[in-house]
Amino acid sequence: MRNLRARPVRSPSFAARVITFALASFALGASCTTQPVLLPSRDFDRPTDVAFVCLETFTPGTVASGDGGTSTSDAGGAPDAAVGATAGALELTGRPMRVCHPRGHLETPQASLHTFAFLPNSSSGDLSVIDADRWHPVNLDPANAGYNRLPLGTLPTQIVASDDGCRLVTANHGSCDFSLVDPAKLLAPTVQAETSSAASVSTAGSSISWTVKPRGKKSGRALSVLPGEVAFLSEEEVDLVISALLEARKQARQTGAQWIASSGGAA
Secondary structure: OOOOOOOOOOOHHHHHHHHHHHHHHHHHHHHHHOOOOOOOOOOOOOEOOOEEEEEEEEOOOOOOOOOOOOOOOOOOOOOOOOOOOOOOOEEEEEEOHHHHOOOOOOOOOOOOEEEEEEEEEOOOOEEEEEEOOOOEEOOOOOOOOOOOOEEOOOOEEEEEEOOOOOOEEEEEOOOOEEEEEOHHHHHHHHHHHHOOOOOOEEOOOOOOEEEEOOEOOOOOOEOOOOOOOOOOOOHHHHHHHHHHHHHHHHHHHHHHHHHHHHOOOOO
16 A cells, blocks of 8 residues: 655745746846937938038127128138127027138137038938037937937938028929028027137027929929029029020020921911
8 A cells, every 4th residue: 555645835925936037037038138318319311411501600780790802802800809708688690601711820719600501311301410510420409318400391312501601401302492591590609608708699590491392483383393503593593594594585485496397387
């Protein structure tokens, strides 16, 4: 006759501890094998072009620094270091590039002058800014981590700055429009943070950027055209371009009429 041995009965508390230990081990192992969360760097995303802008701070009611030389004489006077150096309210505005970097003069740091580079990111459709005096990216939204950027249209491919440094415009190939940017309004907080004095920095503009859609002259409908290049022109240059286009159209009509007459198809 076989001896029957009674098996020990494990208490429910022991089983609960075993299950808890197994679950904890599984959770620990799972936490060690998950992929790390990658935070976006928000610096560059396939930039396709670059434009440089000179900005200057000055005390309202005073005369800003010299233009550093005109287009016919680039050896003009050096920028005035005293402009924008006094405490109080300062105003930020665009200036010709020769003010920040005059020809014929040794460049020395000026507290009132700032140079920035602007790069349109074709993949993400936004604008990155670089402080060209210190050569580091600018965070346009300090409240968030990374180097945040300014939204533009879809697939911005070209960017250009006006000669006076007051406007930037990008040609957005994907959304068939243009983005107009006020660089002084965009970078006033950045210049404010870099200003050593307690002066407040303001601008005359009211908006940072606008979207411009080409429209038909008669119908007023938005034109579905793909802008490939953009440029700022003076009134004199616009008149020359229009005159050249009208002359080219006139010659094309005359050439067509001569061809029709020579082929015997004239009425």
